[in-house]
Amino acid sequence: MRGAAAVLAVSALLLAACSRDEPPAEPAPTPEPVVETAPALDPVTGFKMTGDWELVRANCTSCHSAKLVTQQRGSAQQWLTMIRWMQKKQNLWAFDPDTEGRIIAYLAEHYPPSDAQRRAALAADLMPPNPYSAEN
Numbered sequence: 001m002r003g004a005a006a007v008l009a010v011s012a013l014l015l016a017a018c019s020r021d022e023p024p025a026e027p028a029p030t031p032e033p034v035v036e037t038a039p040a041l042d043p044v045t046g047f048k049m050t051g052d053w054e055l056v057r058a059n060c061t062s063c064h065s066a067k068l069v070t071q072q073r074g075s076a077q078q079w080l081t082m083i084r085w086m087q088k089k090q091n092l093w094a095f096d097p098d099t100e101g102r103i104i105a106y107l108a109e110h111y112p113p114s115d116a117q118r119r120a121a122l123a124a125d126l127m128p129p130n131p132y133s134a135e136n
């Protein structure tokens with residue numbers, strides 16, 4: 001009988017152990033939110049100080065203000081067209097392909113096309129008279 005009592009006692013202990021409330025699991029730590037911080041602006045040129053900005057500063061500010069660049073928007077193709085125009089008409093030097101690619105990639109990424117850049121066309125009745133119109 002003592003054996004049976006011992007089995008009972010052990011079973012009771014085991015049951016008690018099993019049913020003991022587990023401490024609540026620690027909640028998984030919430031990951032730090034990824035905050036997209038805008039790159040700081042160079043106080044002199046206004047360029048976004050990230051990536052190849054110094055390459056752009058070195059090549060794009062000797063003839064005109066950097067403002068002319070930072071106020072402009074364009075796709076890679078549009079930036080390339082502006083560069084080709086300056087090379088043809090404004091004495092802008094030729095770039096090696098790597099430099100040109102990096103300049104254009106920086107410009108197209110940080111100064112991409114934007115709707116806000118252009119206002120909608122004026123309605124015809126709001127336009128000033130056209131001095132060249134054949135109807136005048």
Ligand code: HEC
Pocket residue numbers: 056059060061062063064068069072082083086090091092093103107
């Ligand atoms: C060799 C001189 C020179 C360099 C260097 C130069 N530009 Fe220009 N750029 C000009 C001239 C000249 C104009 C016309 C300015 C004006 O209309 O008053 C101009 C105009 C512009 C304009 C205005 C275009 C428009 O349609 O209104 C942008 C944008 C521009 N440049 C971007 C750049 C970028 C980007 C670089 C560097 C890759 C650069 N420039 C380097 C000479 C240069």
